[in-house]
Structure formats: structure tokens, C-alpha cells
Amino acid sequence: MSLLQIDNVSQHFGNLVAVNGVSLSVDAGRLHAVIGPNGAGKTTFFNLISGFFRPTSGRIFFDGRDVTLLPPDERVAMGMARTFQITEIFPELTVRENLRIPVELAHGLRLKLRVPKDVQEQVSQRVEELLDLGGLSAHADRMVGELAHGDQRATEILMSLALRPRLLLLDEPTAGMGNQETYNMARLIRRLHQSQSLTIVLIEHDMRVIFNLADRITVLAEGRVLAEGSPDEIAASEQVQTAYLGKAA
Numbered sequence: 001m002s003l004l005q006i007d008n009v010s011q012h013f014g015n016l017v018a019v020n021g022v023s024l025s026v027d028a029g030r031l032h033a034v035i036g037p038n039g040a041g042k043t044t045f046f047n048l049i050s051g052f053f054r055p056t057s058g059r060i061f062f063d064g065r066d067v068t069l070l071p072p073d074e075r076v077a078m079g080m081a082r083t084f085q086i087t088e089i090f091p092e093l094t095v096r097e098n099l100r101i102p103v104e105l106a107h108g109l110r111l112k113l114r115v116p117k118d119v120q121e122q123v124s125q126r127v128e129e130l131l132d133l134g135g136l137s138a139h140a141d142r143m144v145g146e147l148a149h150g151d152q153r154a155t156e157i158l159m160s161l162a163l164r165p166r167l168l169l170l171d172e173p174t175a176g177m178g179n180q181e182t183y184n185m186a187r188l189i190r191r192l193h194q195s196q197s198l199t200i201v202l203i204e205h206d207m208r209v210i211f212n213l214a215d216r217i218t219v220l221a222e223g224r225v226l227a228e229g230s231p232d233e234i235a236a237s238e239q240v241q242t243a244y245l246g247k248a249a
């Protein structure tokens with residue numbers, strides 16, 4: 001069964017149709033990439049999935065439930081997590097302290113003065129698990145603001161996992177990264193996908209990352225679905241090459 005089902009969704013901004021009748025279905029455990037040239041509607045589409053915009057028309061289902069009108073926080077509570085192009089971390093706190101914040105929130109602890117010892121231990125254990133998962137244990141006590149950009153983004157992604165989401169929406173996770181950082185980020189995404197059975201929908205510009213990681217790819221152009229298929233099918237599509245890959249190469 002699909003974890004995420006999008007039926008014929010459109011988003012108008014005045015006369016501009018940013019997303020035009022897009023449908024997409026993502027099965028649990030899949031990694032689905034959304035690609036397309038600048039202005040194709042990718043970010044708007046993500047805003048619709050995560051609830052920052054309400055579509056002009058169409059429906060969105062998550063885990064079988066119609067979430068079209070649900071606000072972002074209720075979607076998060078249902079198991080949807082999203083990271084943004086802009087890094088959202090606390091630069092003057094350490095990596096461990098940054099991770100501790102959402103983990104405590106996930107345990108309902110942030111406003112409690114007295115926290116039972118066993119709960120404190122569960123929180124600490126989950127923080128260490130996340131550090132380990134992200135390969136960040138060696139940097140745990142460093143201030144996030146001092147880390148390389150790639151490690152900052154990794155921290156942010158790990159923070160979004162504190163609530164143990166089932167769907168992770170990643171908006172250009174390798175934006176602004178060099179080759180080595182891009183490679184490390186792709187490895188982290190693969191690890192999350194495989195070891196945590198996390199369903200991932202990813203917007204990405206870097207073709208190496210997409211063709212390496214994705215099970216399926218949707219190509220958007222001018223707000224519409226230009227093509228959808230496996231990486232091999234998309235790479236072989238003349239229509240896609242003309243509209244997108246040709247230009248990007």
C-alpha cells in the first residue's frame with residue numbers, strides 16, 4: 001500500500017499555475033526523487049505535501065488518511081518529517097545538545113522540571129543512537145556552527161528523525177556541497193533508507209545522487225509530471241533528456 005498518495009494536485013498563485021494536476025504514489029520503504037528544471041514546481045509540491053500550502057485542487061493521503069487540509073504540525077505528529085534548504089540548527093550548541101532538543105520533545109519532556117531517571121536514560125540513549133547513525137559521534141561535543149556544512153546538514157536531518165517519522169521529505173540535501181560532502185550525504189541518506197526502512201521523498205539537483213539512490217523518479221516541468229519511472233527508464237527517456245537532462249549536462 002502507498003504510504004503517500006497524491007491525487008491530481010494543483011497550486012495556483014494568481015494566474016500562475018505552479019503545480020498542475022500532479023499525481024504521485026510512494027510505497028512504504030521506497031526512495032522517490034522529484035527532479036526538474038528551476039521553477040518546475042518542486043518546492044511548491046513539497047510545501048503541499050508537508051502542509052505549508054493548501055492545494056487549489058486535488059487530494060493528499062498519508063497512511064490512508066486524507067491530510068489535504070491538515071496543518072504541518074498534525075502531519076508531523078502522524079509521522080511526516082521535513083528538512084528545508086535552509087539549515088535550521090542552533091549553531092552555538094553542540095551536536096549532542098542540538099539532537100537532545102527534539103528527542104526531549106518527542107518524549108514530551110521539554111517543559112517538565114523533574115524527569116524520571118529511566119526517561120533521561122532513554123533520551124540519552126536515543127541521542128547516542130542518532131549520533132551513531134549519522135556518523136557524528138566523533139563530533140558530538142563540537143559546536144554545530146564550527147562544523148563543515150555537510151555535517152551541519154547531517155545534524156539537521158538527524159534532528160528530524162527524533163520523532164521516528166515514517167516519511168522523510170528532503171529538500172535538496174546536497175545543496176552547496178562539494179564532491180566529498182555530496183558523497184557523504186548520499187551515503188547517509190542510503191543508510192537511513194536501508195537501516196531504518198524510512199520512506200524518503202527527495203528533491204535533488206545532483207544527478208549522481210539521484211541515479212544512485214532513487215527507486216523511482218518523477219520529473220516535473222512547468223508544474224506538470226513530464227515522466228515517471230525507474231532511474232534507467234528516466235535516463236533513457238528522450239523527452240526527459242530534451243527537457244531537462246540535456247540542459248543540465
Ligand SMILES: Nc1ncnc2c1ncn2[C@@H]1O[C@H](COP(=O)(O)OP(=O)(O)OP(=O)(O)O)[C@@H](O)[C@H]1O
Pocket residue numbers: 013016017018036037038039040041042043044045
Ligand atoms: N509563494 C509564491 N507565490 C507566488 N509564486 C510562487 C510562490 N512560490 C513559488 N512561486 C512560483 O511558482 C513556480 C514554481 O516555483 P518552485 O519554487 O516550486 O519551483 P522549483 O522547481 O522548486 O524551483 P527551484 O529548482 O528553482 O527551487 C515559479 O514560477 C515560482 O516563481
